[in-house]
Amino acid sequence: MRVHICAVGRLRAGPELALIDDYLSRFDRTGRALGLGPVEVREVEDKRGGGMAAEAALLEKAIPDRAVVMALDERGTVMSSPDFAAALARHRDDGAQDLALLIGGADGLAKELRARAALKLSFGKMVWPHMLVRVMLSEQLYRAATILAGSPYHRV
Template identity: 75%
Template structure:
């Protein structure tokens, strides 16, 4: 199952970008044997200032045809890392070829796009900066692959 992290905004060079790159590389290495990956990071940017609706249109264009759509949203489901790993494995085992993981901009995800999502995931009741969410998602993807591989990376 190919994964596509599609995010609003351009991440500048720095520690956050380094962490995303590192975790996604680890995920690709671990996930390959599990039928997960590769993972691609795609960034979209609304240069005209059209707000959430314009961002949603750009996000929609970046989503592969037929992809399962999962959004990162504060109203989404809060899951444990093993639950998230099992969800990825179920999607893979159900024949999902592409999974699009959507990270909105500073104002969140347009309600129409949110309504089209197959799944909404939350990293807790707090709101996180969307650039930091990339790091958190990348780490959780690697953690999920590690859990499924039986690696000691995830300890309870």
């Protein structure tokens, strides 16, 4: 199952990008044998300042046809890492070819995109900068792959 991180905003060179690249390359290596990956980051940017509606239209274009959609949203479900791994495996085992993980801009995701999501996922009750959410999501993808592979990376 190919994984697509569809995110508002362009990440520039720096520590966040280095962490994302590291975790996603680890995910690709670990996930390959599990039928997960590769992962692709699809960045969109609303240069006209159209707000959430414009960002939603750009994100819609970034989502592959027939992809299962998961939205990162502060109102979503807080999951454990093993539960997230199980959700990935379930979609893979159900025959999903593509999984799109959506990260909105500073104001979040438009209601229609949240409604489209098979799962709305929250990283807790705190609000996180969307660039840090990318780092956290990348690490959780890698962690999920290691959980599914039975690796000792994840400890309870």
